[in-house]
Amino acid sequence: MIKDITIGQFFPGKSVIHRLDPRIKLLLTVMYIVMLFIAKSFSGLGVGIVFMLISFLLSGIPIKMMLKSIKPIVPIIIFTGILNLFFISSGDVLFEWKFIKITSGGVTTMVFMAVRIILLICGTSLLTYTTSPITLTDAIERILSPLKVIKFPAHEIAMMMTIALRFIPTLIEETDKIMSAQKARGADLETGSLIKRAKALIPILIPLFVSAFRRAEELALAMECRCYHGGEGRTRLKQLKTAPRDYVAVAIGALFIAAVILLNRFSPI
Amino acid sequence: MGIIRTEDLTYVYGEGTPFRKVAIDKINIDIDEGEIVGVIGHTGSGKSTLMQHLNGLLKPTSGKVYIDGEELFADKSRLKDIRFKVGLVFQYPEYQLFEETVYKDIAFGPKNMGLGEDEIDRRVRETARLVGLGEELLEKSPFELSGGQKRRVAIAGVMAMEPKVLILDEPTAGLDPRGRDRILGLIKEYHAEKGTTVLLVSHSMEDVAKTVSKILVLSDAKVFMYSDRSSVFARADELTSMGLTVPQVTRVFDRLRAMGIEFDDEVFSVDYAKDLVLKLLEEKRRH
Ligand SMILES: Nc1ncnc2c1ncn2[C@@H]1O[C@H](COP(=O)(O)OP(=O)(O)OP(=O)(O)O)[C@@H](O)[C@H]1O
Numbered sequence: 357m358i359k360d361i362t363i364g365q366f367f368p369g370k371s372v373i374h375r376l377d378p379r380i381k382l383l384l385t386v387m388y389i390v391m392l393f394i395a396k397s398f399s400g401l402g403v404g405i406v407f408m409l410i411s412f413l414l415s416g417i418p419i420k421m422m423l424k425s426i427k428p429i430v431p432i433i434i435f436t437g438i439l440n441l442f443f444i445s446s447g448d449v450l451f452e453w454k455f456i457k458i459t460s461g462g463v464t465t466m467v468f469m470a471v472r473i474i475l476l477i478c479g480t481s482l483l484t485y486t487t488s489p490i491t492l493t494d495a496i497e498r499i500l501s502p503l504k505v506i507k508f509p510a511h512e513i514a515m516m517m518t519i520a521l522r523f524i525p526t527l528i529e530e531t532d533k534i535m536s537a538q539k540a541r542g543a544d545l546e547t548g549s550l551i552k553r554a555k556a557l558i559p560i561l562i563p564l565f566v567s568a569f570r571r572a573e574e575l576a577l578a579m580e581c582r583c584y585h586g587g588e589g590r591t592r593l594k595q596l597k598t599a600p601r602d603y604v605a606v607a608i609g610a611l612f613i614a615a616v617i618l619l620n621r622f623s624p625i
Numbered sequence: 626m627g628i629i630r631t632e633d634l635t636y637v638y639g640e641g642t643p644f645r646k647v648a649i650d651k652i653n654i655d656i657d658e659g660e661i662v663g664v665i666g667h668t669g670s671g672k673s674t675l676m677q678h679l680n681g682l683l684k685p686t687s688g689k690v691y692i693d694g695e696e697l698f699a700d701k702s703r704l705k706d707i708r709f710k711v712g713l714v715f716q717y718p719e720y721q722l723f724e725e726t727v728y729k730d731i732a733f734g735p736k737n738m739g740l741g742e743d744e745i746d747r748r749v750r751e752t753a754r755l756v757g758l759g760e761e762l763l764e765k766s767p768f769e770l771s772g773g774q775k776r777r778v779a780i781a782g783v784m785a786m787e788p789k790v791l792i793l794d795e796p797t798a799g800l801d802p803r804g805r806d807r808i809l810g811l812i813k814e815y816h817a818e819k820g821t822t823v824l825l826v827s828h829s830m831e832d833v834a835k836t837v838s839k840i841l842v843l844s845d846a847k848v849f850m851y852s853d854r855s856s857v858f859a860r861a862d863e864l865t866s867m868g869l870t871v872p873q874v875t876r877v878f879d880r881l882r883a884m885g886i887e888f889d890d891e892v893f894s895v896d897y898a899k900d901l902v903l904k905l906l907e908e909k910r911r912h
């Protein structure tokens with residue numbers, strides 16, 4: 357059933373990583389991404405790996421969950437890997453056959469890129485595993501709120517994200533129901549040519565859109581009835597507060613970035 | 626052997642997750658052809674889950690379902706034909722309307738059956754008449770209709786497939802008393818006209834009592850009893866403890882009977898009760 361798809365992969369827990377201020381976690385994730393992109397050598401990536409492993413071990417997320425997050429991007433890794441392998445020609449030639457030429461430069465780039473992509477995904481997954489979607493949007497709102505002076509609608513965007521996240525499971529359930537109802541009327545969703553199958557989606561998509569719009573309208577009305585008028589003057593139930601551990605975490609992140617910069621300068625590989 | 630039969634039918638939602646939930650547990654039922662059966666039970670007792678097994682939308686975790694003597698899921702390619710044999714109208718069916726016109730929406734099922742133009746046209750017009758939708762509505766968009774009209778279009782869409790078994794899951798949910806009576810009336814009429822086997826799922830004993838002859842009571846994923854109307858209502862106390870109610874008039878008349886007034890029959894509807902009381906008063910006056 358469609359319902360089995362997991363979205364919003366929050367994995368509740370009480371680890372130190374879970375308890376970090378979400379704004380700090382976002383900042384650390386950005387620092388980590390910077391780390392990965394400025395690293396020019398394997399030793400630089402190694403620093404990223406160490407940073408990632410420490411956070412991972414502290415978070416108490418099962419290794420199985422981590423592997424699950426990598427699975428969907430395996431095709432991308434393979435695809436970029438093949439491109440790098442065949443189209444980069446630097447270093448020694450390792451293998452040559454007709455127009456195919458594989459060089460040591462190609463192999464190194466392939467491995468380097470693959471490791472980098474995997475690290476990127478692991479890091480960002482760790483963020484979403486340890487931070488609930490609602491907290492995350494809260495943090496994004498707070499980070500973007502200085503932009504309000506230039507009329508950037510930070511609160512509205514965060515509210516839209518929150519609502520979207522809230523309604524994903526509802527819409528999935530609804531899709532399931534409509535699919536069953538149309539199947540009961542003999543709709544065939546599984547067989548036939550591509551065009552036929554695309555056409556078979558119409559009886560599902562139209563009711564889904566209709567009900568999504570209806571829901572949106574009802575929600576808007578309900579919010580207005582409760583005097584919702586945007587972010588101005590709104591206080592919040594959960595205040596975000598930074599603790600000493602947050603500053604320690606940022607300091608550690610900065611040290612790791614410094615390490616990568618130093619390695620770029622002085623390490624040959 | 627009846628047209629619908631199940632053998633130890635069990636279904637578990639979310640097997641292998643912390644949300645595991647046994648929705649129906651070892652259900653054995655046997656429903657005869659031409660019967661009109663009410664299915665009642667408290668919220669979450671497994672009514673909708675059971676109904677979705679009867680046309681193969683859900684695959685049993687264990688146990689078997691036989692429709693017209695044929696085992697479901699024995700041959701997957703037969704599933705579509707079985708869905709035409711067992712028409713299922715979902716809870717809040719108006720949300721599945723999608724076509725440009727009412728006519729086309731009712732024709733969706735028959736078209737999927739691969740019927741010819743003439744036959745489709747006959748069925749659409751006939752069911753539209755049966756559910757009380759005027760000719761002038763057929764060319765309208767289903768989204769322009771009122772809630773009750775939409776509901777009737779959705780029901781007509783399933784009736785037009787002329788299934789041997791018609792299952793309606795809470796067809797009166799969210800309608801006003803008049804809309805409710807109208808839907809129940811048309812179900813009764815359809816049953817009388819076509820002789821189709823009908824299963825009517827409902828929370829409301831009142832609705833069920835007015836419409837059906839036999840009642841299947843589900844409680845906590847199990848069959849509590851399957852019997853005719855009066856023997857079910859005779860166990861009023863047990864039903865009440867399950868959170869179900871016997872129709873109010875039935876309770877009033879049970880009480881009158883306990884007080885020593887004789888009635889020949891169980892009383893299920895207010896109209897019938899009115900006639901009975903008037904007759905009684907008439908008799909009293911003559912004496
Ligand atoms: N898609 C689902 N996923 C998980 N659990 C479900 C699902 N659908 C139903 N259930 C659970 O299975 C049980 C039976 O549900 P079902 O919908 O069959 O009850 P019902 O008798 O139709 O209730 P109602 O009268 O409220 O419609 C409930 O406890 C419900 O929580």
Ligand SMILES: [Mg+2]
Pocket residue numbers: 672673674716794
């Ligand atoms: Mg139900």
